[in-house]
Amino acid sequence: MRSALKNDQENDQTPIDDLIRSGYAHGFVTPIESDTFPPGLSENTILKISAKKNEPDWVLEWRLKAYRRWLAMEDPEWAHVKHPDIDFQSMSYYSAPKKKESLNSLDEVDPQLLEAYNKLGIPLEEQKALAGAAVDAVFDSVSVATTFRKSLADAGVIFCSMSEAIQKHPQLVQKYMGSVVPYSDNFYAALNAAVFTDGTFVYIPQGVRCPMELSTYFRINEANTGQFERTLIIAEAGSSVSYLEGCTAPMRDENQLHAAVVELVAMDDASIKYSTVQNWYPGDEQGKGGIYNFVTKRGACRGKRSHISWTQVETGSAITWKYPSCLLIGDDSVGEFYSVAVTRGRQQADTGTKMIHIGANTKSTIVSKGISAGHGQNTYRGLVRMSKGAVNARNHTQCDSLLLGDQCAAHTFPYIEVMNPDAEVEHEATTSKISDDQLFYCRQRGISEEDAVSMIVNGFCKEVFKELPMEFAVEAQKLLNLTLEGAVG
Amino acid sequence: MLRINNLHVKIEGKQILNGLDLTVNAGEVHAIMGPNGSGKSTLSHVLAGREGYEVTDGQVLFNAENLLQLSPEQRAHKGVFLAMQYPVELPGVNNMTFIRESINAIRRARGQDEFNTLEFLQLIREKAAQLQLDEKLLKRNVNAGFSGGEKKRNEVLQMAMLEPQLAILDETDSGLDIDALRVIAQGVNSLRSAERSIILVTHYQRLLEYIQPDFVHVLVNGRIVRSGDKQLALTLEQKGYNWIIEEDAA
Amino acid sequence: MKSPVQNAQLQTPQQRQQLQREWFQQLVVGAEVDAEYDPDWLLPLREKALQSISTLPLLNRKQEAWRYNRVDNIFQNSFDPLFDNDLEQKICIEDIGLPAIDSYRLVFINGRIDLSLSELSELPAGVILTGTAEALRTIPDQLMSSFDHLHQPGEQLFTALNTALFNDGVYLHVNQSVTLDRPVEIIYLNNNLTRSEQHVGSMIQTRNIIDLESGASATVIEHFISNNKHEKYFHNNFTDINLADDSRLRHYRIQDESRLAYHLSNVQITQHRRSRYFSTCLAFGGLWSKSAVRVEFQAQQAECDLLGLYTVGDQQLTDFHLDVQHRVPSCRSSEQFKGILYGRGRAVFDGRILVDRQAQHSDAALTNDNLLLVRDAEVNTKPQLEIYADDVKCSHGTTVGRLDPEQLFYMRSRGIAEHSARKMLCQGFATDIIESFELQQLRDYASEKIAHTLNSVESEMEHKNGH
Ligand SMILES: Nc1ncnc2c1ncn2[C@@H]1O[C@H](COP(=O)(O)OP(=O)(O)OP(=O)(O)O)[C@@H](O)[C@H]1O
C-alpha cells in the first residue's frame, strides 16, 4: 500500500535501492610478486604442483587417480543456478606469493602481505590477533602464516597448513584425507583432490579442549587463478574445537572458481564447531565477475555422542553451491546446520545440508534462513535420511525465506527419506516479506525505515547468529547490515 | 496543539472520513466513541502516518505544523504516539532492544543524549513495575505470541517510556482484565500534564470512569456528530448510538 | 526362477534402457485402436504420439518425477494392449461393495464403456455425459482443445502412449450455470484379460475430459477397482479438466486397484477466474501406483484444495506428485496429504508450489504427514517451494513419525487396549481427510476401508507377537 504523500514514497525507495547498490569493501588487489603457473590443466600440471610441494608419492598418485576420475565426470546440472560453462583450461592452478624457502616466523612474511591482511581486518601479528584466536591465512593457493603456533603446540594441538601437514604428519593425513569426502564424491571434489594446493590441517588429541578459537582466512588475490584448498579437522575422543573461516577476494570482471573441500572427523564424545563467514566478491549489479563458490563440506560423526555443528553466514560469491553435511554414524551423535544466506544483485545461492542418520538415537537440527533482494536467487536444498539402523533418530528442520523486493526468488527443495519407523522427522518452511504493518509499527515508534528493516532482518537471522562465536556474531551482523544496506521499500 | 479541519480520507477508493473537525489543546483528554467501522482507527492511523490512506481534503496541524507531510518516524520524533488497536508482532526482534532503539532514535532526533544501557534498564524496570508488566515479556520478541491483553500493556509501557506529547490510544482498554484496566488507567493518568494531550478511542464508558475525559466526541460515518462532556458517554452507554444517528440524519 | 526385481538388478543400465524402450514399442505394435471414427484432427495427433514412443526420453531415476520410484520393475512385465472388454462372468455392480449413491453412473470394463451397467437416464438439460469414444464420434469439435496441452516432463512417454492408444474414457460437459443435481460416479473395473501367454495382464488406457462452463458445478467420483485382489493389469489414465469462470468441481478419486495392479493417473486441471476445484484422493490398492496432479491457475481468484490419504502395505509402492502453478495473482491453493504405512512398502510424495513473478498475493500451503507403523517401510517426501514473487503467503510442512507413545500411554491408562488405541489414533490421523468428503456414504466407505486395513494389521501383529 502506498501513501498518497509523495515524499513518503521517496523515503520508501531509498533503503532498498541503497541495499542493492551498497559496495563491496574488500575489493582491492595487493600488488605482490607471485609465482603463478600458466593457465591449463593436465597431468603435467598436477606433476608440477606435486613437485613444487615436494610431496610423497602417495599424494601424487591420489591426485592422479582423482584427475582421471574427474575427466570421466560431468559438471553437475541439478543445482538451481545458471552460469556459463567453466573453461577449466583457462585458469591457473597454482599461485603463491614469492617468498623464502621456508618461513620460520611472521617476521619473514612479506610486509605487503601482512598489510593486505590488516586491511581485511585480519591482523596476523600475534599480539594484535583477534582475542584468543589463532589464525591461518591462505593467500591464493598457499598458506602464508599460522599464528599462535607455540601455545597450541603446548596443548598438543596441531594447527598448520595442509602442505606442512603432509610433510610433518604424513601418517595422519594419509589416514584421514579423502576418508570423509572421497575424490570420487562429485565433480568439484574430484577436481579439488587433483589440484589442491594448500589448506588447513587441525588435529586435536584425545581429551584436549582446544585452548582458543582456530581460524583460517582465505583470500584470492591473483587474477585467473582457481582456489582449491582442502581443510581437514580431526577431533580425537573427548576433544573439542571451534574453528572459523572467512573469505574475501578482489573485485574483478571475470569469474573465479573456488572449489574447496572440507573434511571433519569427530570420534567418541568429540565436538567440532565449524563457522564460516563467506564474503567472496559477489560480482557487480549486472552480474559481471564474482566468485563461483563450489564447495564440498562434510563431517563424519564417527564416535558415540560426537557432535558436529556447521554455522554459515553466506553473503558473498556470484554463485554459492555448498551443502555442509553430517554423517551421523556413532550412536547418539548430533549434527547441526545453521545457515544465513543472502543473495542480492545477480547473486545465486544453492545451499543446504545433508543429514545422514545411521546410528541409533542420532539427532539433527537444521535452521536455514534465506534472504533474497534485488535479482537474487536463493535456494535451500537439503536431504534428511533416516537409515534402517537409525532407531529413535530425530530431525527438525526449519527453512525460512525472506523476500525483499519483487525481482528476487526463494526456493525450498527438501528431500526426506525415512526407512525407520522409530525415527521422527519434522520439516517446516515459510516464505515471507517484511510487512507494511511491521514497518509502520517501527516507524511509529520513531525508528527509521532502514533501521527497522535491519532490525527485522536481524531478528529473522537471530537463531543462526546466536550459534556463532561472540566476535563473529557481531561481525556477521555488521556484514549483513552492510550487505542489505537500504534494501526495503 | 492538534487541529483537524474538514478531514476527508479514502481507503481503496472508499470514503471513510467525511469532513472531520477536531481541536485538542495542550493538557486535554478527549474520548472518541462511535459504532464499529465509523472510522476511529482510520483517524488514528492517518494521524500517525500509516500508508494506504488517501487524504482527499482537509488539513491536520500539529503545533502549527502540517502533520500530514511528515513521515511516521518524524511524527514520532515530534511526540505523536499511537497505541494500536491491533499491535503488530515482530518475530525475532527482542522487545527490550526494540524499545531502546525507539527511545534513542527519538532522543537523537531531538538532539538529546541517548540513554546508556544502565539508565535505560532502570527506566524500563521502573515503568514495567508501575504497569505491573511481567519482566519476562521484556525479554521476549515484540508482541510475538503475547496474549491480547499483554500486547495492550506492552503498548502502554512504550507510551510511558516515550513520554509523547500527543498520545492516541486506540481501544487500549479492549481485552484487558479489570485489574489491568485500573493499572493502565493509572499509567495514563500519571502521564497527564499541562503539556500533554491524550485521545482515547474506546467503546466503554468504564474506562472513562478511571480516566476522566475533558471532552467526549461521537464519530459516525466519518464525522464527529456530537461532542459533550463525560455525561455524554453515560448517555451513550444507556441509549446506544441510534438516537444520535437518527437525530443527525434528521 | 528369479523374481523380476532380481532381474532388474542383474541388468546393466544399457540393458534396462533397451528393455524399457522395447516395452513401450511392444505395446504400440500389439495395439488395436478403433480409430475408424476418429475425427480428422485426432489422427495426426495419434500418429505423432505413436512415433514419439521411439524417440521420447526414457524414464530414469535421475528425473525428479521418477526419483524414488522403482521404475524398472514395471518393465519386467509385458502387458497386452487390449481392445475388447469381454469378461467371462456377468457383473452386477451392486455386488461389488461400493457405497450406494444416488448418482449418474458410467461403468468401464477394461477401459471400455459398458452401457448396460451404466445409469445415464434423466440427465438434466445442458449436460453431456458419455464415453470419450462416443463423444469423438458425435461432437468431435468440442473435444479438440482438450488435446493441445503440454504434458509434464517425465510423464511424456505414458502420456504419448495414452494419446496413441486410448479407446475410451469419460466425457463430461456441463453448460453455463448448470448444476448437476446428482454426483457422477465413474467405475473402472479391470481384470487381467490377455490374448496370449506371453503377457501377464492387460494394458488399459483411458482418456477423460471434464469441461465445466462458467458458473457450472458438478461432483465426480471415480472408483478404480478390480474383479478380485489378484488381477494383474496396468491402467494408464489421463484426465483433462477445464474449469471456466466461477465453475466448481468436487472430484473424488478412490484408487482401490488389485494388489498386483499397476496404476498411473495423470490429472491436469486448468482453472479460470474464481473457479474452485476440491479434490480428495484415496489410494489403497495397486502394487505400483502413481498419481500426478497438476493445477494451473490461468486467471485470478481461483482456488483449489487437494487432499489425499494413502495406505501402504507389503510390497506396495504409492507415489503422489502434485504440482500447483500460480501463474497469475491472487489465487489460493492448499494441499494436504497423509500416509499410513502398515507394511513393507514405500510411499513417495512430491509436492511443488510454483509462484511466478507476476503472481503476487498468492496463498499456498502444503502439508504431508506420514505415520510409519512397521519396520522396513519407507517414506520419501519432497515438498518444494519455488517462489518468484515477494508478496505471497507460502508454506509447507512435513512430518514422518510413528504413533505418539505418550498418546498411546494416555489412552491405555484410561483402560483402552493397546491395539484399539493404535487403531483409534490412526483413524484420528486420517479423519480430516475423510471428513472432506461431502457425501456421508463416501465418508463411511472410506472409514470402513481404513478400519478394515488397520484391523488386519493389528491381527497380524498379534499373530506375530503370539509366536
Ligand atoms: N484496508 C482497507 N480496505 C477497505 N476498507 C477498509 C480498510 N481499512 C478499513 N476499512 C473500512 O473502513 C471503515 C472504518 O474502519 P475503522 O477501522 O476506522 O473503524 P473503527 O471505527 O476503528 O471500528 P472499530 O470500532 O470496529 O475498531 C470500515 O468500514 C472498514 O471496513
Ligand SMILES: [Mg+2]
Ligand atoms: Mg478501530
